[in-house]
Amino acid sequence: MSPKTVCVPRLLEIRSGAVADVAAVLAAARFELRRTVVGTGGGRTARIAGGVVRGLREAGACAVVTEAVPTVDGVDRVVAAIRASGAETCVAVGGGRVIDAVKHACSVTGTAFVSVPTSLAHDGVSSPIASLIGRDGRRRSIGAVMPEAVIVDLAVVHGAPARTSRAGAADLLSNLTALHDWRLAAARGEEEIDGFSALIAEEAARSFLYLAPATADLSLEMLARGLVLSGLAMATAGSSRPCSGAEHLISHSLDRLLGTRARLHGEQVALGLLIAATAQGSLTAELAHAYDAWSLPRSHADLGLERDVIVRAVMQARDTRPARYTILDELDLARRPVEALVDEAFASTGERRPHAPRVAHDEQAGVVRRSRPRPRAGASPRRRTGR
Ligand SMILES: [Zn+2]
Numbered sequence: 001m002s003p004k005t006v007c008v009p010r011l012l013e014i015r016s017g018a019v020a021d022v023a024a025v026l027a028a029a030r031f032e033l034r035r036t037v038v039g040t041g042g043g044r045t046a047r048i049a050g051g052v053v054r055g056l057r058e059a060g061a062c063a064v065v066t067e068a069v070p071t072v073d074g075v076d077r078v079v080a081a082i083r084a085s086g087a088e089t090c091v092a093v094g095g096g097r098v099i100d101a102v103k104h105a106c107s108v109t110g111t112a113f114v115s116v117p118t119s120l121a122h123d124g125v126s127s128p129i130a131s132l133i134g135r136d137g138r139r140r141s142i143g144a145v146m147p148e149a150v151i152v153d154l155a156v157v158h159g160a161p162a163r164t165s166r167a168g169a170a171d172l173l174s175n176l177t178a179l180h181d182w183r184l185a186a187a188r189g190e191e192e193i194d195g196f197s198a199l200i201a202e203e204a205a206r207s208f209l210y211l212a213p214a215t216a217d218l219s220l221e222m223l224a225r226g227l228v229l230s231g232l233a234m235a236t237a238g239s240s241r242p243c244s245g246a247e248h249l250i251s252h253s254l255d256r257l258l259g260t261r262a263r264l265h266g267e268q269v270a271l272g273l274l275i276a277a278t279a280q281g282s283l284t285a286e287l288a289h290a291y292d293a294w295s296l297p298r299s300h301a302d303l304g305l306e307r308d309v310i311v312r313a314v315m316q317a318r319d320t321r322p323a324r325y326t327i328l329d330e331l332d333l334a335r336r337p338v339e340a341l342v343d344e345a346f347a348s349t350g351e352r353r354p355h356a357p358r359v360a361h362d363e364q365a366g367v368v369r370r371s372r373p374r375p376r377a378g379a380s381p382r383r384r385t386g387r
Helices: 018-028 043-058 072-085 096-109 154-158 162-173 175-187 195-209 216-237 246-261 265-280 284-294 307-320 335-347
Strands: 011-015 035-040 062-067 089-094 112-117 129-133 139-143 149-153
Touching: 011 018, 011 216, 018 043, 018 089, 018 112, 018 149, 018 154, 035 043, 035 072, 035 096, 043 062, 043 089, 062 072, 072 096, 072 129, 089 096, 096 112, 096 129, 149 154, 149 216, 154 216, 162 175, 162 195, 162 216, 162 265, 162 284, 175 195, 175 246, 175 265, 195 216, 195 284, 246 265, 246 307, 265 284, 265 307, 265 335, 307 335
Parallel strands: 011 149, 035 062, 035 089, 089 112, 112 149
Antiparallel strands: 129 139
C-alpha cells in the first residue's frame, strides 16, 4: 500500500486586503488568466466581485461575470459561461452558495477553481464537497473539486453580517460531535476511521474552541484557518464524515421541514451540535464558553423557531442520510424522549447572557416560545438492533 495522495490548494492567502490583489497573486502563482469567469451573487458580493473583475481586466484578462446560484439550472449557467468563454480559471467571489455553484461547475468542466469567500458561514470555502439544491427542491452534498486557490480577505469577511461568522463558528465546532459519531460508528463496526483526517478535523475545532477572542480580526483569522483545515480533513477522508455527524443530519432535517424558511446552515448546526453533544454525554461544559464568546444560537427561540419543529427535525433526522451512523442510531427517537433531549440540550449552556443577540427575522414561524427544561426521560443511549 502506498501513502494516500490528497489534493490541497496550491495557493492560500488569509489576510486583510487580499481581495484587491487577487489578479496579482493568481498571476504570480501562474494561473491561466487570459480568459477567466467570475461567479458571484448580488448586492455586496457583486460589488466586491466588481473590484476583482477590474483587477483582472487591468492585468490583461478577459474576465466574464456570471451569476452563481447553487441549483441545477444555476450551475448549468456557470458551466455555459465557462464553455462559451473558453476560460481555464473560474473565480467564485461570494458566500457559500456562490462558492458551491462555482465549485460544482468547475468540477464538471475541469476548470481551475479559485475560492474567494466574502463571508465565513461554513466549511465549504475550501472543501471538495458542494451543497446543491436539486430539481425536487432538496439540498444535497455532492463531491466536487478542491479549490486550486483560496483567498480570504479578513476585512471583507469582517464586513459580512455577524450571523455568518457565528454560523461558520458553529460549523467548525461541530467537527467535535461529528468525530464522536465517527468513532462511535467505528466502535460498532460500521465504518473505519481515517486517523489523519480525524486529527486535522479535531485540531481545527479544538484550537478554535479554546480561543479567547482577543480582537475581531484575530478571531476571524482563526475561524478562516479552522474552516480551511476542515476542508482539508474532508479532502483527506474523501467525504464530509470528519465534519458531519448527527448535528448535520438535524440541520438537513430542518432544511426539509423549513424549506425556504431554513436558517443559515451553521445556525441550524449550532442547535444540532448542542443536541448531539447532549446525547453523546460530552462536551457541553467546553462548548458553553465558545457559545458565549461567539454568541451562538442556543435554542429554537434564538433562531425564531418553534420547539416543535426542532423536535420533529430530530425525530426525522436519520432519514436524511440513513447510511451515516451517528448517536441518533442509538437513541429512542419517539416524541417524548426527543422532547426531553432537546430541552436538556438547550438548557445545557446555561442562562443567556444579556449581550447575546436574539435573531428576530422570522416571518412565518408564528408564536415563538422559550421552552422550559423538563426532566430527561428515556433519552439515554440504547443500542439499536438489526445493524
Ligand atoms: Zn457544515
